[in-house]
Amino acid sequence: MIGYIIRRILISIPILLAVLTLVFLIVRVAPGDPAQAILGDYASKEAVEALREKMGLNKPLWQQYIEFLWGLVRGDLGRSMISGVPVAKQVAYALPYTLELTLSGIIFGAVLGIPLGIYTALRRNQLPDYLGRVLSLAGLSFPTFYLGILLILVFAVGLRLFPVVGGGDLHDLKDNLRHLFLPGLTLGLIMTAYVTRMSRSSILNVLNEDYVRTARSKGLAERLVIYKHVLKNALIPIISIIGVYSIVLIGGSVLVEIVFSRPGLGKLMIGAMLQRDYITLQSIMVIYAGFVVLINLITDLAYGLVDPRIRYE
Numbered sequence: 001m002i003g004y005i006i007r008r009i010l011i012s013i014p015i016l017l018a019v020l021t022l023v024f025l026i027v028r029v030a031p032g033d034p035a036q037a038i039l040g041d042y043a044s045k046e047a048v049e050a051l052r053e054k055m056g057l058n059k060p061l062w063q064q065y066i067e068f069l070w071g072l073v074r075g076d077l078g079r080s081m082i083s084g085v086p087v088a089k090q091v092a093y094a095l096p097y098t099l100e101l102t103l104s105g106i107i108f109g110a111v112l113g114i115p116l117g118i119y120t121a122l123r124r125n126q127l128p129d130y131l132g133r134v135l136s137l138a139g140l141s142f143p144t145f146y147l148g149i150l151l152i153l154v155f156a157v158g159l160r161l162f163p164v165v166g167g168g169d170l171h172d173l174k175d176n177l178r179h180l181f182l183p184g185l186t187l188g189l190i191m192t193a194y195v196t197r198m199s200r201s202s203i204l205n206v207l208n209e210d211y212v213r214t215a216r217s218k219g220l221a222e223r224l225v226i227y228k229h230v231l232k233n234a235l236i237p238i239i240s241i242i243g244v245y246s247i248v249l250i251g252g253s254v255l256v257e258i259v260f261s262r263p264g265l266g267k268l269m270i271g272a273m274l275q276r277d278y279i280t281l282q283s284i285m286v287i288y289a290g291f292v293v294l295i296n297l298i299t300d301l302a303y304g305l306v307d308p309r310i311r312y313e
Contacts, residue, residue: 005301012297019289024068027282028061055081055278077283082275087283090268095287097167098253098264100176101183105249108188109195110242116192117199117238118226124204132196139193144252148186148259155182165261183260187252191245198241202234209233235306243299247292 035051052058056067071078077087120132156164168179206212207230215225254266261267265284272280 005304008297008300012293015296016290016293019293020069020072020286021065023282023285023289024065027278027285028057028064072286077286078279080277080280082277087280090280091265091283091287094264094268096170097262098257098266100180101187101253101256101262101264102246102249104180104184105187105191105253106242106246108184109191109245112188113192113195114199114238116196118203118231120196121200121203121207122226132200136193136196139190142190144186144190145255145259147189148183148256151182151186152260167262167264179262183256183262186256186259187249190252191249194241194245195238199234199238202237203230206230206234232306236303239299239302239306243295243302246295250288250291
């Protein structure tokens with residue numbers, strides 16, 4: 001297993017480097033001058049050139065790239081062009097809110113989606129199956145921001161059970177969870193729809209296998225057949241959809257943070273875009289890219305844990 005982990009990590013390194021290179025090129029090769037965009041159309045040529053020199057944009061592209069990578073290695077994300085505050089300090093404040101929001105959505109989706117998928121698969125073409133398919137289809141059809149607004153209207157404005165806006169105090173567990181519940185549920189319900197449909201489909205495929213019929217013919221309890229033989233062999237597609245949709249959740253968290261006025265990387269990125277803060281925007285894009293590579297790595301490692309055969313391929 002250790003050899004498999006090392007191989008997957010080594011494979012992830014060039015992938016991460018390629019993604020970082022793409023982010024670097026997108027920001028610099030995109031039409032328009034970042035310095036001109038920051039200062040505005042009526043800025044003097046001297047002011048634009050001075051800002052370009054300050055941002056290092058007058059250097060050769062290869063030199064900018066080396067300095068970009070060296071800054072990442074040192075953990076230096078630069079300073080905001082608007083506030084002058086180190087971007088690393090802004091990220092350190094916003095990142096925990098985004099992480100807890102994304103993780104809560106994943107937990108909601110897995111805890112609700114997998115049991116629902118199993119339940120509907122075992123009752124195929126019965127009323128629970130029809131209801132499960134309708135609800136999962138509804139979850140896939142709801143935009144994230146719309147579902148968030150509905151939850152606010154019902155649970156925050158109507159029933160007054162949860163706060164309307166804000167992220168809560170990270171040092172106060174109760175207050176933090178109260179502020180996290182509705183945003184996490186917003187992401188989690190949509191992820192539940194994806195996980196339910198994939199779990200149902202995967203379980204149905206495994207139920208038709210010969211080893212399942214053999215296990216039942218031996219007189220094993222149905223619960224043992226389902227959880228030891230069926231679910232274990234149906235986990236690979238389920239892990240895949242959780243991994244893929246975890247990446248989608250990172251993007252979906254941007255809208256949720258805006259709807260619930262939560263601090264986080266998404267809200268920080270939108271602010272950087274509106275203020276044309278080139279340095280902050282680039283840094284957040286790098287962090288998001290790193291998360292995508294990390295989630296793919298974790299998903300690959302989970303494959304090896306679930307199916308030992310994968311570790312030896």
